[in-house]
Each structure stands twice: as C-alpha cells, then as structure tokens.
Amino acid sequence: MVSLLPLMLSTVTPHSNTPISLHCLTPGSADTHDLPEGVRRALADPGLAVVHHREFGTLPPPSDKKEADEAQLLICAPADMDKVLELLGAWAGSPPWPVSLLSPPLDAAVHEELIRAGVHAWAAVDAINEAGLAALLARSRARWRREAALRVELVQLRTRMDERKWVDKAKGLLMLARGMGEDEAFALLRRAAMHANLRLGEVSRSVVDAAQWAEAINRAGQLRMQAQRLSRLAAQALAGVDVSRSREQRGQSVERVQENLGFLDGLGLVDEAAAALDRTKAAWRSLQAAWTPRVAAPAMAVIDAAAEALLRSADALTAVLERASGRRALRIINLCGRQRMLAERLAKDALLALTQAADQGPGLASTADEFEKALRELENAPLTSPEIRTALGKARDEWLRLARGVQGINRPQGGLELVRSAEALVDTFDHLAAQYEHSVQVIMS
Numbered sequence: 001m002v003s004l005l006p007l008m009l010s011t012v013t014p015h016s017n018t019p020i021s022l023h024c025l026t027p028g029s030a031d032t033h034d035l036p037e038g039v040r041r042a043l044a045d046p047g048l049a050v051v052h053h054r055e056f057g058t059l060p061p062p063s064d065k066k067e068a069d070e071a072q073l074l075i076c077a078p079a080d081m082d083k084v085l086e087l088l089g090a091w092a093g094s095p096p097w098p099v100s101l102l103s104p105p106l107d108a109a110v111h112e113e114l115i116r117a118g119v120h121a122w123a124a125v126d127a128i129n130e131a132g133l134a135a136l137l138a139r140s141r142a143r144w145r146r147e148a149a150l151r152v153e154l155v156q157l158r159t160r161m162d163e164r165k166w167v168d169k170a171k172g173l174l175m176l177a178r179g180m181g182e183d184e185a186f187a188l189l190r191r192a193a194m195h196a197n198l199r200l201g202e203v204s205r206s207v208v209d210a211a212q213w214a215e216a217i218n219r220a221g222q223l224r225m226q227a228q229r230l231s232r233l234a235a236q237a238l239a240g241v242d243v244s245r246s247r248e249q250r251g252q253s254v255e256r257v258q259e260n261l262g263f264l265d266g267l268g269l270v271d272e273a274a275a276a277l278d279r280t281k282a283a284w285r286s287l288q289a290a291w292t293p294r295v296a297a298p299a300m301a302v303i304d305a306a307a308e309a310l311l312r313s314a315d316a317l318t319a320v321l322e323r324a325s326g327r328r329a330l331r332i333i334n335l336c337g338r339q340r341m342l343a344e345r346l347a348k349d350a351l352l353a354l355t356q357a358a359d360q361g362p363g364l365a366s367t368a369d370e371f372e373k374a375l376r377e378l379e380n381a382p383l384t385s386p387e388i389r390t391a392l393g394k395a396r397d398e399w400l401r402l403a404r405g406v407q408g409i410n411r412p413q414g415g416l417e418l419v420r421s422a423e424a425l426v427d428t429f430d431h432l433a434a435q436y437e438h439s440v441q442v443i444m445s
Helices: 037-043 065-070 081-091 108-117 130-178 182-196 200-238 243-265 271-290 297-325 328-354 361-380 386-407 414-437
Strands: 020-025 048-053 071-076 099-103 121-124
Touching: 037 130, 071 130, 081 099, 081 108, 099 130, 121 130, 130 182, 130 200, 182 200, 200 243, 200 271, 200 297, 200 328, 200 414, 243 271, 271 297, 297 328, 328 361, 328 386, 328 414, 361 386, 386 414
Parallel strands: 020 048, 020 071, 071 099, 099 121
Antiparallel strands: none
16 A cells, blocks of 8 residues: 655646656556557557556655656556545545546545545546546646645644744743733744744744743652652651641642642653653552551651652652753752752751651751752852842741751750741742743743
8 A cells, every 4th residue: 555645746847748657557457458448549648658557555656746746646447446445545635646537437426535535537437538638637637736735725824823822822921930011022032033043933832842841840849849748747746746737738748749740640741751750650659558647666767768769759750851851941940949858858857866766967967968059059050030039048048047947956846946947948949949940041941
C-alpha cells in the first residue's frame, strides 16, 4: 500500500512538449491488452510517458515537488472497486497526485465515495479516446491543484488562529507577572520575536511553555518540602510541641501533596519524567502507610525514613523536570524551592535532638551550611527585581531567627519558637518561589 505523503503544491505548468508522467494502475486486469481499444490508443499518445502497474504497492511516491506536479495516477478498469477505495484510503482523501479513474458505469453512491477518497475525475472506460483522456487528465489536474491550494489556505488560517490563541495566553501571563496592560504585554512579545527572529506565535508559545514548566518545577519542589514537613510534624508531636496544631497541619500537608501530585499527573509526562513521577507517587504511598495516629520513637524512625525516600524521589523528579524544560533560567525556581525543604529539615532534626530520638551533631550543621550557601547564591543571582530583593531580605532575617531558634531549642518554649520560625521561613520562600515562577525574566527566558 502507498504510504501517506505530505501535500505538495506547485503552480508551475509543465512545458507543452514535455510528456505527462502517467502511472497507469490496472488492478485485477490480466494485462493492459485487455483494456478497451480506445484506452490503449489513448495511452499510446506520445504526449504521455506511461508506467504500468498491477498493484498499489509498486507505485513510487513522488520524490520531489516537481514530480508531484507533473505526475498523475490513472486507475484503469478495476475489477474490485471496494478494494480500490480501501487502498485509496491510505491517502485520507489527500492524494499526492491528481487521481483519475476509468471504469464501467458507477452507481451514484459510488461517486460520493470516490470524492471522499480523493479521486478528482472519472469517466466510462468504454467511451474513452485520445481527446477524452486528455480532457480527463486536465480536469483531474485542475481539481487537484485547486484542492491543494484550499488546503494550504486552510493550514495558514489554522496557524494564524493557533498563533492568536498562544499570543492571548502569553499576554495574560505577562500582564499577571508585571501588572502591565495588554498593549504593553503585546509590545514586549513583539520585541522579543523581532530580537529572536521568530514568529510572534512561536515566541508566545515559548512563553506559555516556560510558565508551565516553571509551575511544574515549583510544585515538584513543594513535594520535597512537604516530605520534611510531615516528618517535622511527627517529631513535633513526639516532642509534645503544639500537638493539636501539628495534627491540623498534617491534614493540610496531605491535601497539598495530593493536589500537587494530581497536577503533575495531569501534565501527561512521558519517559524519564513519567517514571520519576511514578516513583514519587510510590514513595508518597509508603509515607502514608508509615504514619501512625500516636507517634512514638520507633514509629518516628519509620516515618522519617519514608519521608527521606519521598524527598529523594521528589528531588529527582524536580531535577528531571528542570532538564526537560531546556531552560536554564528555571534552575533558580528549583534552588529557591529547595530552601523550603532545608528549613523544614533543620527544624525536624532539632526537634528529634530535643527528644533524643536522634543525634543533633553533624546533620544540623550540614543542613545549615547548605541553606546558607544557596541563600547567598540567590542573593547574588542576576535574575532579580525590587520585589525579589525585598523578599530575599526578609528571608535573610527569618533565616537568622530560625538559626537562633535551633540554638535555643532547650529553653522554655524553645521548641514552639523553633517551629514558628521554621514555618515563617518556609512561607517566605514559598512566596519567593512563586515570585520567581511568575517573573518576566524567567518566563521570557
């Protein structure tokens, strides 16, 4: 069967003394000598360069635009019209050549099927002669060219409509990110398109894609934080620090994890990203299974191990999404979002040390060093704005407050102060990650 081929259009008319390349298909016929005399004489016309075929499978695809414009297909006296229609169906009504048919008289219903199959002209095989075949082929070519032109016009129209959709979406994102007006957002997109030498629709789609990747990375990063928050809430309950509130927050965290997993699941991720998401969902199920209503030291160890497994899976997922985005500017969302997890981990380890369920030692110092290093990188990053600089200043203050809370964990109410400081720092970085996610510098990257 002939494979589907792209539509090829040319308005060049072959020179009058150039023979028409005619592929003559005679399916089911014993030999071309079995064709009516008028057809044989017509095919012997010196103005035709005829290549005979018995099967569809021997038809060569048009190798280039010139051949598609000059070649034609003539189906002669098929024995099984249903088989012909089935084979023509491979072209889905858009054959790469003009297609003509010579056949016995046909029912009116078959005419409709021929049109749907992409046959451009047909005639009674017994009534054809040289002049009749020439007229048939000319009529077939004219219709093929007209249909091809209409298809090109339709594709162009759909492209313009599709581009307008992406432009409207991109304008909305920019208006939200910067609080700018519609005209200003459009001008920004147009300048970016001119600078990149791309169509406005291409730039707009890239902006929308960047915003979607940014949200996906932020949400995957939230899963890391929630893994450590749930473990911190268990440690908080074990330490007897604001137990009733820890139970309430656990319910909120569970809802947020499920919401983010649902969002990521709806993206239709494939390959490496899909596998990473599956591992993250499996780790989440393990953490849910490990949770107990009343947390004791042995159960705490199981919960913490399951939370660490979820953290590793979510961290790998975030990294995969960042790579898949192909946008280096999105790394800052990953880096900023990771600070939320480190704040929760620091509070959790301090609480575990308070209950003597774990050694406070090197783990706290290592987490603090990692947090400080990332914070300095964010403070020195060129991707910034007045709002982001203000948020980073607040994050620095909250970080110092959390560090003091860790040092004063053994004071009366020290555990509660630590928890409050950790929550404030996480909220600050949650807000900051959202600012990066909607930053014009990120989504225009």
